[in-house]
Amino acid sequence: MNAKDNFLKVKHLYNRAGFGISYTDLQKISKKKLSKAVDGLFKTADKDEALALVDSSESKRQLLVQAGLYAKKDLTDEEKKMRQEIVRMQNEVSRDLNIAWVNKMINTDAPLREKMTLFWHGHFACRSNNPMYAQQLNNIQRAHGLGDFRTLLIEVSKSPAMLQYLNNQQNRKGRPNENFARELMELFTLGRGNYTEQDIKESARSFTGWMYDKDGSFIFRQNQHDAGTKTFFGKVGNFQGEHIIDIILEKPQTATFIAQKVYKFFVNDTPNPTYVKELADHFYNSKYDIAELMKKMFSSEWFYNPENVGTKIKSPAEFLVGLSRSFYVTYNKPQVLIQLQSSLGQYLFNPPNVAGWPGGQSWIDSSSLMLRMRIPSLVLNDGEIDFSGKADPEDEAVIALNRTTKQKTVKSYVNAQANWPKFLDTLPKSLSPLELTEFLLQPKLNNKITQMVSDNKGLRSTAVEITSMPEYQLC
Known part of the structure; x- marks a missing residue:
């Protein structure tokens, strides 16, 4: 080569x-x-440095206070204020947690570890209004994101965030709640159509008693567990949650489902059945070793085929993090990172539903593309931006923290600083604007782009111009 x-x-x-x-x-x-x-x-990627923004002892104290308040039928005015104050503090910490993770991705020395965390964040999509739960789930995905898929799956399934989000806290003997059991198979392991309604019912019975305590710790409540015999995928036994997960993992379809999602995220939005099967077989035979799956993919010749280069639309997170890493950007008012995510349609820790963000073409519409093309020059030159984008109701609640009561739209200076001397120092002195363009863009250059940059005099102006082009949205 x-x-x-x-x-x-x-x-x-x-x-x-x-x-x-x-x-x-x-x-x-x-x-x-x-x-x-x-x-x-x-x-x-061997480095696994957990997010540690949320103080677990303080969060557990708040949980116990909340539990006591919610247990009361009538609250005094003081108790109502106390409950409101806890919710306000949780909202603020949730916002800070989001910013902490974005900054971690921007500054990490273990980019693959964080990219895998981002992948699993979308795969095991979950919303939690408790920042301690959200941080805990994020750290589970980071710690096990390149490890054993069975361990990752069990730890996610036992996390208070997921137990709460998919209602397994209400799943008990005699009154099974099927929400978690359904999504476990449909979205997390097998894919729709590869199980029956009866399988869901029997799985739900097996997960009865999987709950979390008042302080947010996982607990298996034996007295709430259905200890009766279940029949799941033709197997009969007194199954508990781990047994269900093991039976699911015995099915090669699980490896195929995960391999296809990995392929769509890292390779191409249109799966190639031959290559997906190659990955799935390797994943299954490795006993679900995620690192082995990823090494197989990154080492395959087809990963570098022209149809897989410069053809994927960057997610908002990939776009913002990549731009910020490339130009060593510091955000003096990090709240703008929340506003940018909301306006671009990917507010981390707040997926639209349990299926996560659709990705692919859904990242781009006429308004979001125009905003994406404006962001580089605004971030790199500290411009003013109008945030009247398409946030969902929960996103709006976060944005509202920085709104005055009379504002209808949010106007804000990005207030960011790119470290231009540091960026320019990474480039050879003899580098031409055209060579810089080839470096910054993933798609092959066309004549229009080549002619456009050939007249450029400086690398800084070239960088701003190139990152503001539609082609920069592709990776």
């Missing part, structure tokens, strides 16, 4: 497995074999 090909392949690898790469690192890594570049990504 010639040096130019390896340069482009490593760039593609880091755009998909992470959030981009600096020119300096790209030059250095592309001198090695591609297999070494893949190994390097996994080596840096």
